Amino acid sequence: MNTMTTIQNKVACHTCPHKFRHLCRVVFAEDHNHGLRIQRRIRAFPAETRLQEENEPPRFTGILRRGYIRAERVLQNGNRTILNFLAPGDLVGNFLGMEREPALVAATDMEICTFDAAALRRAISDDDRVNVDLLAEGVAQHTRQLEMIWRRGALSSRERIIAFMIMATEFMPVEHLHDGGAVVTIRVSRKDWADFANSTVETICRTLGDLSDRGMVEQVQAGRYHIRDLAALARLAGLDSLRDSKAMTRAERGADAAGPDRTLTVSRGEARAPVSRHPGQDGRAVFRSGR
Numbered sequence: 001m002n003t004m005t006t007i008q009n010k011v012a013c014h015t016c017p018h019k020f021r022h023l024c025r026v027v028f029a030e031d032h033n034h035g036l037r038i039q040r041r042i043r044a045f046p047a048e049t050r051l052q053e054e055n056e057p058p059r060f061t062g063i064l065r066r067g068y069i070r071a072e073r074v075l076q077n078g079n080r081t082i083l084n085f086l087a088p089g090d091l092v093g094n095f096l097g098m099e100r101e102p103a104l105v106a107a108t109d110m111e112i113c114t115f116d117a118a119a120l121r122r123a124i125s126d127d128d129r130v131n132v133d134l135l136a137e138g139v140a141q142h143t144r145q146l147e148m149i150w151r152r153g154a155l156s157s158r159e160r161i162i163a164f165m166i167m168a169t170e171f172m173p174v175e176h177l178h179d180g181g182a183v184v185t186i187r188v189s190r191k192d193w194a195d196f197a198n199s200t201v202e203t204i205c206r207t208l209g210d211l212s213d214r215g216m217v218e219q220v221q222a223g224r225y226h227i228r229d230l231a232a233l234a235r236l237a238g239l240d241s242l243r244d245s246k247a248m249t250r251a252e253r254g255a256d257a258a259g260p261d262r263t264l265t266v267s268r269g270e271a272r273a274p275v276s277r278h279p280g281q282d283g284r285a286v287f288r289s290g291r
Contacts, residue, residue: 016113018063018089023133026123027115041114045106051092052104060114061093067110068172068187071102072195082196084144085188087171091137107188152198155238160197161207162237165217169230180231185224 018024042065045051052058054073069086083102086092092104092112123130151163165184168174173185186193194201208225211217216233218226227233 016065018065018113021063021089021133022129023091023123024063024113026127026130027119042111043114044111045109047106047108047110049106050103051106052101054103055100056103058093058101060112061091061117061120062112062114064088064090064092065111065113068107069110070105070107070188070192070196072105073102080195081198082192083148084141085171085192085196086141090141091134107192148196157197157199157203158207159237161193161199161204162211162233163239164193164197165225165227166230166234166237166239169227179229181226181228182230183220183224183226187223 016024043060043062045067051069064086066088068088069090069092070082071084071086072080072082074080085107086104124134151160155163165186168186169176169182169184172187175183177183188196190201190204194204197204208217208219211233212219216228216236218228220226
């Protein structure tokens with residue numbers, strides 16, 4: 001933890017991409033409701049900082065403002081397996097009281113806006129919507145892990161690699177093109193990509209080379225890929241492009257959406273309103289209802 005940088009000053013919440021989160025408004029309003037002075041603290045960590053070990057109590061709880069975190073476990077054979085990635089806007093910490101939590105490691109340089117523990121407890125006790133938000137967050141993160149369990153069991157190594165690239169368009173910087181393609185920037189390392197897909201870096205290189213030969217994916221810069229046709233690439237990975245590509249997106253939550261940029265809640269098996277994509281903060285896609 002000695003690599004952490006703590007910034008204890010007045011954080012300009014009006015510039016924060018997550019300023020509409022109900023949880024933030026309630027927790028940071030404690031100074032008005034209880035006569036307390038709640039400091040907004042941003043904790044900055046470099047890549048590969050271990051934030052929490054397996055099954056260890058969380059050291060803090062807050063919202064990931066910038067960067068990515070990987071949730072990982074070490075298997076009995078000593079190999080590492082990545083269970084999930086946390087993206088900007090995700091809650092960090094054991095906010096649901098689970099007993100067996102994975103280790104949390106900074107996959108990139110990152111920042112977390114941490115909550116005062118006492119203020120968070122009061123918010124949970126006083127505001128039912130805070131409890132709803134926390135439950136929705138837990139469901140969303142759990143759903144991601146279930147998606148990966150299915151993919152690891154049902155898809156081949158090559159298909160899992162391609163599936164991750166499709167998923168990256170939902171939670172990493174992406175530019176969607178009018179011709180059905182996209183340019184996505186994969187922020188995490190290829191080693192993390194390989195471990196998440198239960199594959200190897202060499203297999204990723206071979207798969208990308210084959211996709212390039214087919215004219216389906218072109219690497220334009222390090223970590224930046226031009227996908228010619230998202231739907232065609234999803235089919236190549238054995239995915240349902242309307243369902244499975246949204247495993248990582250915040251569009252499945254909906255509890256924190258507010259104002260004119262209200263995010264459409266997408267539930268499987270339900271009727272869907274017309275949806276359009278718009279660039280969100282950090283380049284992430286935002287889905288808006290046509291209703």
